[in-house]
Amino acid sequence: MKPRISALILTISVWLLAAGLALADVKGADLAHKSGNYQLAAQLYLDEANAGNAEAQNAVAIMYAAGEGLKQDYAVAMHWFERSANLGHPDAQYNLAICYLDGMGVDKNPVLAAKWFAIAAEQGMADAQTNLGVAYYLGEGVARDLVESFKWFTIALGSGDRTAKSYREKMASEMDAAQIDTAKARAVAWREAYVAKHRPE
Numbered sequence: 435m436k437p438r439i440s441a442l443i444l445t446i447s448v449w450l451l452a453a454g455l456a457l458a459d460v461k462g463a464d465l466a467h468k469s470g471n472y473q474l475a476a477q478l479y480l481d482e483a484n485a486g487n488a489e490a491q492n493a494v495a496i497m498y499a500a501g502e503g504l505k506q507d508y509a510v511a512m513h514w515f516e517r518s519a520n521l522g523h524p525d526a527q528y529n530l531a532i533c534y535l536d537g538m539g540v541d542k543n544p545v546l547a548a549k550w551f552a553i554a555a556e557q558g559m560a561d562a563q564t565n566l567g568v569a570y571y572l573g574e575g576v577a578r579d580l581v582e583s584f585k586w587f588t589i590a591l592g593s594g595d596r597t598a599k600s601y602r603e604k605m606a607s608e609m610d611a612a613q614i615d616t617a618k619a620r621a622v623a624w625r626e627a628y629v630a631k632h633r634p635e
Contacts, residue, residue: 460490472503483514491518492526499529499538508539519550527554528562535574548575555586558628563590564598571605580609584617589624 463478476497482490495514497504504510512533518526531550534543548569554562567586570579584605590598606614 460487460493463490463493467502472497474503476503483517486521488518488521488523488526491515491521492523492529495526495529508533510539512539519553522557524554524557524559524562527557528559528565531562531565544569544575546575555589558593558632560590560593560595560598563587563593564595564601567598567601571601580605581613581617581620584609584614585620585624588618588621592621592625 459478460482463475463482466472466478467475476494479490479493479497483494491514494504495511495518496502498507498511498514500506512530515526515530515533519530527550531547531554532538533540534550535547536542548566551562551566551569555566563586567583567590569575570583570586572578576582584602587598587602587605591602609617
C-alpha cells in the first residue's frame with residue numbers, strides 16, 4: 435500500500451462558507467469572497483486576523499496560499515496558519531501540517547507535520563485523523579506503528595472520512611487478529627473519551 439497524503443486545500447469557498455462564521459466583519463468577508471471580490475474579502479479578513487480571530491487568520495493564510503486577493507506567498511501563509519493553529523483552530527492545524535509535510539513556505543519537516551496532524555486529529559478533524567494514520571503507516575515523522583495507524587483510520591472512518599476505509603482494509607492483510615483487536619479497542623476508547631469531553635453540560 436502506498437497511500438497519498440492529502441494536499442493543502444485551497445478552495446476557500448468550501449473552507450469558509452461551511453464554517454458558519456460568527457462575526458459580522460468575517461461574514462462580510464465571506465460574502466465578498468463568495469461574490470468574487472477577493473480584495474475586499476482579504477482586507478476584511480486581515481482586519482479580523484490582526485484582531486486575533488483564528489478563523490480569519492486561517493482564511494487569510496488560505497488566500498495567501500491561493501493568491502486570491504493577495505499576492506501568493508507561502509511563507510506569509512505559513513505565518514498565518516501558525517498563528518491560527520496556536521489559537522486552536524483545527525483547519526489551520528491541519529493546513530500547517532501540510533505546509534510542513536510538503537515544504538510550503540517552510541523547510542519540509544515530517545516530525546512537525548505529524549505533530550500538527552495529531553493535534554488536529556485529537557480535535558476530531560477527519561482529514562487529520564486519516565493523515566495521521568498514513569504517517570504511522572509510513573513511519574513519516576513518527577515511528578512506524580501499524581496498530582496506531584489502524585486505530586486512526588478507524589477513528590477517521592467514524593468521523594466521516596470514507597477514504598480511511600480503503601486504507602484500513604489494505605492494512606488488515608499486514609496485521610494479525612490481536613493487533614486489529616487492539617487497534618479497534620484503542621479507537622473505541624478514544625471515541626468514548628472524545629464524546630465525554632465534548633458532551634454539553
